[in-house]
Amino acid sequence: MLITPDASHSLQDFGALSEADLRVLDASLQAQDSPRWDAFYQDRSKPCPFFGEQPDESLAAWLADEALIPAGRGRALDLGCGNARNAIHLARSGFHVDALDYSAQAIAWAKERVAASGAEVGLRQGDFFELALPEAGYDFIYDSGCFHHIAPHRRATYVARVLRALKPGGWFGLCAFRPEGGSGFSDAEVYARHSLGGGLGYTEAQLRAIWSPVLQVLELRQMHKPAADSGRFGEAFLWVLLGRKPRLRG
């Protein structure tokens, strides 16, 4: 497939790319890789919204609702876990948790946080696109802030890998930039500028177009910004989405 900067691409278009095409497109963009994220995590004292210990308000609300996600919760994956603030909350809420991030710095920080918390979280450093994940292995997959750093040509693979790793009936939770939170680049501009510009903002319609063909979207709303003393993280420039993979029929 020929990618041109002014083309408008759908998930299906990108889904048709070969692994070789994907790698050519990866190389055409400013690196989104682990060294870049390692540099980002170098200074833990900088005022970055997600450097705190608070879990996302949306994740906490979903897990507090046992009518939504029943007790006896099974296995969860925190995808792009950073310092593990959400992974620790998942573990405290009754999940057996795996958490991955391809930044060694993030995983080193996550290890310290997990040890201090007393929670049990299995931490792995590596690229979500490369790591072997159990097929239908997870009851819950959570991504806070990773998906909007995924290049458009990797989006279809991302969705396919999430679906493959989720059990039928399993939940997928997402926290991702709204248009005003991201770079404002369209997919076409990403390839014209060779950059995601710090993360892509999504409209509600774009998120629905990506996720509703494969998941039952249970909730899609603007994230709340909780009071500073709430013990929860939230920013109004983010969406939160909770979806459920259909159960097998028969």
Ligand SMILES: C[S@@+](CC[C@H](N)C(=O)[O-])C[C@H]1O[C@@H](n2cnc3c(N)ncnc32)[C@H](O)[C@@H]1O
């Ligand atoms: C905005 S940070 C969010 C970190 C964490 N989820 C949180 O909310 O505190 C995005 C994280 O995704 C990780 N990441 C981005 N692309 C990834 C990939 N392909 N595989 C694994 N981790 C990735 C980065 O290293 C970074 O830690």
